[in-house]
């Protein structure tokens with residue numbers, strides 16, 4: 030037998046023994062015999078390295094050669110996840126995603142294993158590289174160490190080019206055992222993750238091999254997109270079939286439980302099915318289960334199941350827009366309370382805000398935290414100068430959680446002023462909250478105008494809070510209705526506003542005239558009428574402002590209260606709000622200005638010809654007329670086009686602005702039509718009117 034033949038034979042044989050042992054715990058031969066064969070193969074491979082198989086079973090035992098972990102570039106995006114700290118925030122992620130997609134979505138929920146992020150690259154079914162996350166673009170090649178892990182397939186049953194993401198970790202019991210056996214106390218690791226991280230970077234794979242690391246895989250990226258399974262759960266089941274270790278503690282969320290169950294079953298996966306509404310129950314269950322798991326988890330990961338939607342949503346610079354990590358522990362920091370300022374919102378609500386000594390919290394520096402109301406301050410017995418703990422629990426807005434140390438200056442519990450800090454009207458108490466009752470309070474007026482013009486409402490691009498403040502102070506803009514009748518020429522003299530900016534503002538205002546009735550309705554700032562309830566009103570027959578005003582005139586709260594989700598109190602409040610002369614005057618002025626006060630007006634103006642139907646657009650670079658770039662995407666979608674975040678063979682057009690990176694090269698390579706901004710404007714049927722700001726920013730400042 031030639032050396033090559035002997036290597037081939039031993040490789041084949043040992044692979045069978047290893048598989049049987051690692052997968053089923055069965056030893057087909059004695060340990061001695063196994064060691065003898067392995068030693069022989071190692072010897073032969075040393076002498077004839079050219080005959081060594083890339084997935085040789087000797088990789089499992091590691092070598093004494095020194096690893097140098099060269100840096101290599103990832104070929105898939107290796108980003109981390111956006112975080113949430115409450116079940117509301119997860120639910121919010123569900124509903125915002127569904128809203129953005131404008132259709133049904135389902136979500137997979139996985140345990141967030143606290144280990145080391147790893148990408149396994151396979152070429153033609155052979156493991157060629159195992160790379161740490163690194164900075165997301167470049168990581169360390171730790172292949173020899175990862176190859177010693179029995180749970181990592183060295184070769185696959187199919188000749189695939191794929192990248193698989195997973196978490197390398199160490200079970201708690203193994204960590205305890207190994208740490209206890211370490212006589213040198215200074216060498217003991219603080220937790221399983223640290224020991225796993227150290228092992229992954231051990232210089233000798235023969236040593237790494239002694240730590241029983243394992244892996245759970247959770248994402249797969251097929252080089253040939255046409256081979257990609259249809260959705261996330263099918264990816265998981267395919268990975269499982271290929272021999273990867275998949276965490277069986279999978280949960281699946283859909284609009285109802287039955288649907289969720291069916292989808293899981295369609296992928297042949299076990300797992301728990303949930304309806305969206307059961308999110309708090311799920312999080313409670315997992316929080317309790319956490320301690321009993323054999324490995325450490327620091328949260329739960331929620332991922333959109335539909336891959337085409339993932340592609341459409343794409344990535345920010347730091348994380349995918351299609352997934353979120355719920356973390357069990359909210360980041361906390363300790364800092365000093367310097368002072369408390371009082372904010373007056375657009376509804377008159379008074380909110381005390383803690384001004385704190387700047388501190389780092391969950392990756393950003395914070396200077397302010399909410400204190401909710403007087404009751405909250407009383408509960409904490411909070412005084413200026415106290416050392417407090419702040420956290421990012423429920424919201425993105427940090428909150429003061431507790432007092433760590435009382436101040437030594439003799440300051441006592443803070444008491445809200447009795448007057449509105451803005452207009453000096455006496456503050457009133459409504460159900461535990463404080464309000465300024467003056468409708469004309471400047472802070473409220475400015476708040477109402479800014480809310481009306483905000484992106485989520487009428488979306489008058491240039492009219493942000495700072496511009497509102499400036500125009501209000503100059504006496505140019507004193508109410509919502511003023512937006513449509515004000516003489517902005519006087520604003521040209523204001524510092525920071527030039528003629529160009531005014532033109533832009535006027536253009537934004539003009540564009541806002543086409544917003545649908547539901548948007549106009551929710552922008553009025555009536556308590557209880559946000560986007561959702563405005564839509565509910567319209568769907569339940571209140572499809573014009575006159576119908577709402579009529580019901581208010583009749584003093585008929587029941588016609589609102591009977592709408593599912595509204596109730597008696599809301600009904601009464603709507604009647605009360607629309608009976609106000611002030612609001613009615615605003616409505617009449619807006620009607621005169623040409624805003625949609627009837628949803629029948631919406632359809633005629635909004636229907637764009639579907640000139641982009643069947644087309645798939647990708648976008649790169651920055652634009653003069655579309656800032657943020659999502660504006661261009663909206664235009665494409667309005668005309669029936671589909672938008673994607675990367676150029677593939679299915680992409681039909683690349684809209685290329687200034688700058689832009691590799692997408693242009695991809696488009697050229699794939700023969701995708703590249704469209705310039707000017708061409709695009711022509712395709713939209715909009716001429717560039719030259720009214721853009723020099724730096725392409727559509728802001729006044």
Ligand code: IVH
Pocket residue numbers: 106107108109110139140141142143144145146147162195196247248330349352354
């Ligand atoms: S998905 C683009 N799923 O958590 C895909 N990550 O902060 C993003 N992690 O770096 C990752 N368990 O190392 C995903 N089931 C899981 C995970 C998981 C642990 C880690 C991963 C990632 C970090 C995100």
